[in-house]
Amino acid sequence: MKVFVDSGAWIALIYEDDANHTRAEAYYRSRLSQKARFLTSNYVLAETYTWLRYRVSHRRALQFHRMVSAAEQQGLLRILWVDRAVAEEAWRIFERYDDQVFSIADCTSFVLARRADEVFAFDDDFRIMRFPVRP
Template sequence: MIRFLVDTGAWYALADRRDPDHEDVALCLHERAGRLLTTNFVFDESVTLIRYRLGSGAARAFGERLLSGGAARMVAVTRRDETRAWEIFTRYRDKSFSYTDCTSFAVMQRLGIETAVAIDDDFRSFGLACLP
């Protein structure tokens, strides 16, 4: 079964109905239900971003949905993933990868996931496929 890792930008677009990518992301996630993963680092980044931009109620609703397992399976970033993420972060100095993105790259490598649901171009820059 092909699995997909969902990044912060996609979660935010899903949470914000006014976001220009909302409809595309919502459809993309719906079509891949049951095959979606995200990480605890992406969860942290997403719930914080949603709280700052949309308020604590929206962040709480998003967090509860994700933590219940209803939207995606949460994968914990391991110590080995963090070591790999740091290697990526320090190697690609010409890129603007966040450390959280680097942990996602490491998890994707570990789990053999080739496609992310992501809005920004960082995953493509790292050589991964992106949806929507």
């Protein structure tokens, strides 16, 4: 099973004061025990690092970066990079959904999340786009 991880899920997982922290930990551990492969993107990670840096601390952003690097080295996480083709498809989505408040980063995630079986997220954006969202 492949699980695409959005920034809100990463934040809930690493930031103990997040309202979804307990749910995020339980879901993450459950999928780990099922040998799931986690996917995320460089844009999602940039959003997460920035959020942690400004709302928590520089140290916490670095801790998260080390956690991501270790997970990638262990084969638990694959970072998908936004290239020109992904960016162009993301802009098509952005143009099409003018009634939504999707960011361009969200739209790149929609393109990349097609490679996953489900999405680990806490906002409604992926649901609006009809992805199977957990937890």
